[in-house]
Amino acid sequence: MNTLLRGYWSLAQIGIVLYGLVLNGYLLLRSQVGERWDTVAFANNFVPWWALGGLVLGTIGLFSRRRWLLVPLQAPILITFLAAYGDLLWPPQSAAEAQNGLTLTVATYNIYSEKSDPQQVVQVIKELDADIVGLQELGPKHARLIERDLAGEYPYQLLYPSPSLHGIGLLSRYPIVDDHVYLSYYKYIRHLRIVLNINDSPVIVYLTHPHSPRTSFPPTAYDDRMRNEQLAVLRDELKEETDPVLVLCDCNMSDQSDAYKALDRVLDDAFREAGWGMGFTFMPRRLLPMLRLDYIWHNVDFVARDAHPGSDSGSSDHRPMIAELMLQPQE
Numbered sequence: 001m002n003t004l005l006r007g008y009w010s011l012a013q014i015g016i017v018l019y020g021l022v023l024n025g026y027l028l029l030r031s032q033v034g035e036r037w038d039t040v041a042f043a044n045n046f047v048p049w050w051a052l053g054g055l056v057l058g059t060i061g062l063f064s065r066r067r068w069l070l071v072p073l074q075a076p077i078l079i080t081f082l083a084a085y086g087d088l089l090w091p092p093q094s095a096a097e098a099q100n101g102l103t104l105t106v107a108t109y110n111i112y113s114e115k116s117d118p119q120q121v122v123q124v125i126k127e128l129d130a131d132i133v134g135l136q137e138l139g140p141k142h143a144r145l146i147e148r149d150l151a152g153e154y155p156y157q158l159l160y161p162s163p164s165l166h167g168i169g170l171l172s173r174y175p176i177v178d179d180h181v182y183l184s185y186y187k188y189i190r191h192l193r194i195v196l197n198i199n200d201s202p203v204i205v206y207l208t209h210p211h212s213p214r215t216s217f218p219p220t221a222y223d224d225r226m227r228n229e230q231l232a233v234l235r236d237e238l239k240e241e242t243d244p245v246l247v248l249c250d251c252n253m254s255d256q257s258d259a260y261k262a263l264d265r266v267l268d269d270a271f272r273e274a275g276w277g278m279g280f281t282f283m284p285r286r287l288l289p290m291l292r293l294d295y296i297w298h299n300v301d302f303v304a305r306d307a308h309p310g311s312d313s314g315s316s317d318h319r320p321m322i323a324e325l326m327l328q329p330q331e
Contacts, residue, residue: 013064016057020073023050027076035224035258042215042222044256045291048278051081084256091276101303101326102199105130106270107310108248108294109320110209110281113139113167116315122149124314128322131173132196134248135159136209138167146171158194168207170248174198182233190230191249193237201330204241208234208249224259227252231259238266244301244327250294250318267297270323274304281309281319294321301328 026043035041043050054074061070107130111121118141125133125146133154135146143161146169151157154171158179161167170176170192178195191208210231213224231251238245247267253259255269264272271279271292280289289309296307303326310320 009064012060013066013070016061016070017073019053019057020070020077023054023077024073026050027080038222038224039219041213041224041257042219045254047077047081047084047254047256049290051077054078085278088272088276088278092274101328103305104132104198104325104327105322106132106134106246106248106296106325107320107322108134108136108207108250108296109310110136110250110294110316110318111142111314112137112316112318113142113161114165115317116142118142118145120314121316122146124310124312124320125150125171126153127312128310128320130322132205132246132248133171134205134207135169135171136167136207136250137165138169139163140167143167143169156196158192160192166209168192168209170194170205170207172196174203177202191234198327202243203327204243204245206234206238206245206247206249208247208251210234210249210252212252224253224257228259231263235263235266238299241299244330245299246302246325247295247297249297252293254291254293263297267299268302268304270296270298270304270325271307271321273307274323275307277308279307279309279321281321283313283317283319286313286315286317289319294318296321296323296325298325301330302326303328 029037029040033040054077058071058074061067064070107128121142122145138161140161143159147157147159154173156172156176158176159169175197176194177197180193182190191206194205196203196205210227213222213227215222279292281294282291283289305324305326307323310322313319
């Protein structure tokens with residue numbers, strides 16, 4: 001029995017070494033090649049989980065006589081995690097007050113109409129009690145129920161349902177004065193630009209749901225080009241805006257992706273500004289939240305006061321993301 005246990009322990013130590021070597025190879029490629037390699041782009045989605053694995057295996061390695069090898073091999077991914085997420089591990093300091101600003105509660109919610117229960121989705125939207133709600137993956141059945149049951153809470157609705165994954169919609173307590181649909185070359189709605197009248201001032205809301213990257217295995221087959229192209233067009237349009245701007249999206253990207261970094265140079269991520277924790281919203285197979293794909297972005301006319309994922313998915317595979325924003329006075 002002791003011989004068998006020693007054999008298992010030796011295999012475990014080999015596994016810890018291999019895990020560390022593979023992750024260190026990934027980090028080297030990430031720093032030198034970046035997302036030009038599809039495998040790096042794929043792996044960037046899971047940095048928190050790679051770090052969790054490194055923490056667990058590094059802890060196990062402490063009990064080995066070869067701890068001098070096993071533990072340091074896990075250090076680079078842990079350092080990478082702390083550099084990327086250290087500021088999110090505790091509640092942020094209070095955001096600066098916007099003088100005489102208007103507080104808005106904003107939410108974005110991928111409702112997964114293909115398999116979610118419309119009654120549960122409507123109940124979640126009611127409980128959000130947000131002033132503006134962006135919806136992705138809006139199907140006809142859900143749209144009909146939302147239009148009927150939420151007319152009182154949201155007198156201004158703009159719904160573009162689709163039996164595919166490309167339906168979107170906006171619910172607002174403020175008047176919608178203009179909207180424009182941008183179609184992709186596949187004739188799907190790429191994003192929607194809406195102008196709201198908020199206290200007699202225009203606020204621009206973009207509602208977007210770029211295509212999900214192709215995630216077929218192996219990771220070398222990962223393909224995010226279509227998503228990146230759609231987000232590049234969105235960024236170009238955002239740079240032309242002069243009024244207060246919000247972007248509500250299931251962006252189908254992690255905050256470690258190049259696409260995120262490019263959009264972050266144009267707008268501010270409300271969760272990064274005022275949230276804490278990992279903020280995971282996407283739940284594969286509607287189980288454990290594993291990725292943050294849903295975002296509320298804003299320009300300098302807003303200050304984020306709070307941001308967090310909702311506790312109830314309403315049978316969707318996404319939890320809503322909610323933010324409290326202060327619209328600063330317009331001169």
